Amino acid sequence: MTDLLNTFEAKFIRFNTAIAIGVAISIGIFTLLVPFDFMLRKLRVGGLEWLNEGAEYFLFFGIFLSATWVLQQGAHVRVDIVISNLPVRAAAWLERAMDLVGAVLCAIMAYLGARSTFSSYLLGTLPDKDLRIPNWIILSVFCIAFVLLTIEFLLRYRRAGQHGYVAEASAGF
Template sequence: MTPLIDKFEVLFEKFNIWIAICVAGSIGLFATLVPFDFFSRKLGGRGLEWLNEGAEYGLYAGVFLSSAWVLYKGAHVRVDIILTALPARIGAKVERAIDLSGALLCLLMAYFGAKGTFSSYIFWSLPDKDLQVPNWIVLGVFTVSFVMLAIEFLFRYRRAGRPDHEISTDIGF
């Protein structure tokens, strides 16, 4: 029987892939809407007034929410000079310490993000923009993304402790 944590890890990976697909789709959508907006304005139409700010929100959410997937894929910026210079056993311990530190730091960021999200929700603060997405939603994306990063760091910590552990170099879908 498969342990519950293994099932959760598989489900979390599928969820991250789904988010990455949605982010890629949103980038494709904005790449299509920008020329449409341009030609619409050139032909005398109103265009899409919300497009620039919508793209800002979309990129913000996309970068933050897909960061756990990027971490899982090993596609983030990472310097392995120290880890490769150390003996394998010590390098694995250092990697696990870094993963645990990353999880703790992400949980701390999620805590502060949650405080800001809650405060923004209570006061119902809005940005000074044409497309007004309440600030608590924007801060909620920040909070959720750091919780997801903490989970991925803990999974990395768990995977680094296995004897068959290899650093992932598989980038992309």
């Protein structure tokens, strides 16, 4: 069972790294498209009317879907004042308790997101924008992101239970 969990965790980490790379590439593409759109408009040959809303959607997708990678890297916002002033055992216990709280909260958010996604799909709701991606697609990204975060919190709980492990914050990249 341990081997199966280790394999799952390794693949989960690779999956989230791939998502983070995809998000970084999409940000790079939009970074190139903005001046291109500006040039097209200045030359009066048209423009990319969908660009602002497209960037808005992709930033939403990117922020939610890469949140798990950020959590894996320890690059999330975290206050270590309490944990750093506790004995190692108490710090490890508190770390695990907070991982369980995080998993429960993310599971609740995933459930609520799934309900909203299903309702939006049944109603066929669309945003009042030029680039009209159905609301259920947007909400499904929200739901998927919280499922991924729930899994990561449970994996953190598992890691924290091994060898007195206490997660450390990192600088991110």
